[in-house]
Amino acid sequence: MKSFRARLVLSFTLLTAVVTALVAAWAYQSSAEALRDDTDRLLRDRAYVLSKSVTPMAMRLQPWMEAFLETDKTGLRVQVLDPDGAVLTQSANLTEALPLSSSAREASATNMSSFTETVKLKDGTSVRVASVPVTTYRDNRNTVIGFAQAAMPESTRDERLHAILMRLIGAVIAATLVAWLLATVLAKAWLRSVDAAAESAHRIGSGETLRERLFVPKDEDEVARLARAFNELLDKLEEAHGTQQRFLADASHELRTPLTVLRGEIEVALRRERPANEYREVLESSREEIERLTKLTENLLSLARSDAGESIATREPVDLVALCERVRDSLTAQAETKRIALTVDAPQPVWVNGDAVALERVCLNLVENAIRYSPAGESVMLRAMSEHDEAVLSVSDTGPGIGADHLPHLFERFYRVDKARSREHGGAGLGLAIVEALVKAHGGSVAVASTVGRGTTFMVRLPVA
Numbered sequence: 001m002k003s004f005r006a007r008l009v010l011s012f013t014l015l016t017a018v019v020t021a022l023v024a025a026w027a028y029q030s031s032a033e034a035l036r037d038d039t040d041r042l043l044r045d046r047a048y049v050l051s052k053s054v055t056p057m058a059m060r061l062q063p064w065m066e067a068f069l070e071t072d073k074t075g076l077r078v079q080v081l082d083p084d085g086a087v088l089t090q091s092a093n094l095t096e097a098l099p100l101s102s103s104a105r106e107a108s109a110t111n112m113s114s115f116t117e118t119v120k121l122k123d124g125t126s127v128r129v130a131s132v133p134v135t136t137y138r139d140n141r142n143t144v145i146g147f148a149q150a151a152m153p154e155s156t157r158d159e160r161l162h163a164i165l166m167r168l169i170g171a172v173i174a175a176t177l178v179a180w181l182l183a184t185v186l187a188k189a190w191l192r193s194v195d196a197a198a199e200s201a202h203r204i205g206s207g208e209t210l211r212e213r214l215f216v217p218k219d220e221d222e223v224a225r226l227a228r229a230f231n232e233l234l235d236k237l238e239e240a241h242g243t244q245q246r247f248l249a250d251a252s253h254e255l256r257t258p259l260t261v262l263r264g265e266i267e268v269a270l271r272r273e274r275p276a277n278e279y280r281e282v283l284e285s286s287r288e289e290i291e292r293l294t295k296l297t298e299n300l301l302s303l304a305r306s307d308a309g310e311s312i313a314t315r316e317p318v319d320l321v322a323l324c325e326r327v328r329d330s331l332t333a334q335a336e337t338k339r340i341a342l343t344v345d346a347p348q349p350v351w352v353n354g355d356a357v358a359l360e361r362v363c364l365n366l367v368e369n370a371i372r373y374s375p376a377g378e379s380v381m382l383r384a385m386s387e388h389d390e391a392v393l394s395v396s397d398t399g400p401g402i403g404a405d406h407l408p409h410l411f412e413r414f415y416r417v418d419k420a421r422s423r424e425h426g427g428a429g430l431g432l433a434i435v436e437a438l439v440k441a442h443g444g445s446v447a448v449a450s451t452v453g454r455g456t457t458f459m460v461r462l463p464v465a
């Protein structure tokens with residue numbers, strides 16, 4: 001079944017049909033029983049009246065009885081038998097004698113009560129027969145002097161039952177039709193807003209901008225909630241789309257700058273013949289630009305990986321103290337050229353669960369920044385410690401600090417406090433974005449505190465192993 005609406009209508013219609021059919025079946029069953037009881041009671045009454053209308057002197061039908069039978073439409077027929085079962089008199093509409101079964105004789109003669117049964121006549125018709133005894137008061141007691149019988153063809157009852165059945169079937173069909181009609185109209189009304197929402201969602205999907213939003217109905221119903229959730233999703237999508245576009249534009253811009261420099265230098269060098277040492281200079285400067293490009297593409301790649309959720313390859317116990325020492329060792333030379341004191345303060349090992357390479361990258365980026373942006377003669381301190389159930393890694397410097405208005409944007413991609421100066425250092429503004437992505441992938445957080453003129457501290461918090 002293709003549409004939800006069709007399914008809704010079908011279910012509602014089927015349910016109505018089944019329920020009404022069950023009610024109809026029960027009504028038919030009850031009517032059949034009531035009709036049978038009614039017929040039996042009627043036949044017993046007629047037989048009783050007949051038994052009282054005959055007398056021992058005149059064991060035949062009274063003229064009024066004959067007249068009554070003639071006007072009767074139910075096919076009532078009667079007969080009177082003598083105690084031996086021989087027919088004394090019978091109504092004109094009886095073509096053959098009604099049988100008197102032994103049970104009927106027994107019940108009538110011995111118990112003086114009526115007896116009702118179904119018998120089959122020779123011509124194949126089934127009739128319902130009630131037999132009652134005809135009695136007279138003789139020698140101080142009731143004596144049976146014959147039997148009175150009243151009968152009615154079963155077909156009379158069957159016809160009435162059939163009529164009831166037809167009416168019930170008609171009612172079931174009518175109820176089903178009404179249910180179908182009602183369900184169609186209601187489903188259409190109910191699902192109109194869903195249809196409208198689907199249509200505008202389709203328009204948004206096939207359109208060029210993500211700016212359009214779904215109409216949110218006033219009622220606080222499921223459709224309104226769905227529309228609102230969809231709009232929230234669109235907000236997020238639009239934002240992500242915008243971020244992506246900016247990222248792409250920034251990345252292309254960053255890639256273009258070193259390429260332009262490279263091209264310019266090569267073109268100038270090729271303008272005329274030059275001595276070997278000049279070519280060498282150009283080549284060395286080109287190598288610098290290429291290194292810058294390589295670092296930039298590596299950074300872009302690791303951000304792309306972290307966006308795809310692949311930033312950490314393994315999870316193993318890593319000692320932050322040992323990690324800090326490795327970073328110190330690898331950057332000591334760089335720090336010394338700027339006469340910056342690089343020290344590690346970590347009295348005890350601090351274990352976390354993570355990717356050693358990724359965590360080293362975090363530490364390296366922070367320390368590199370601290371060295372890069374601090375003037376000569378300052379100091380950089382690495383600390384690792386456990387705090388409650390967290391491992392804290394901090395990198396502090398006594399450098400220039402960062403203005404408060406820059407702090408909220410520091411971890412954004414391509415964000416640099418001073419574009420010109422940062423580029424001078426070869427930075428593209430991706431280092432801290434990578435730090436944040438890697439730390440988040442480890443389930444941790446990173447924060448910065450800085451005072452202009454006094455220094456900056458970056459604090460990474462990670463869950464302990």
Ligand SMILES: Nc1ncnc2c1ncn2[C@@H]1O[C@H](COP(=O)(O)OP(=O)(O)OP(=O)(O)O)[C@@H](O)[C@H]1O
Nearest residue numbers: 369370373416417418422427428429430431432456
């Ligand atoms: N310790 C610090 N002291 C002062 N300013 C800092 C410090 N660390 C970062 N910054 C500022 O924050 C900006 C963003 O740093 P980030 O590491 O993200 O980029 P980058 O160092 O410029 O480039 P990349 O790290 O991609 O080479 C830097 O441009 C710098 O201005």
Ligand SMILES: [Mg+2]
Nearest residue numbers: 369427431432
């Ligand atoms: Mg950096």
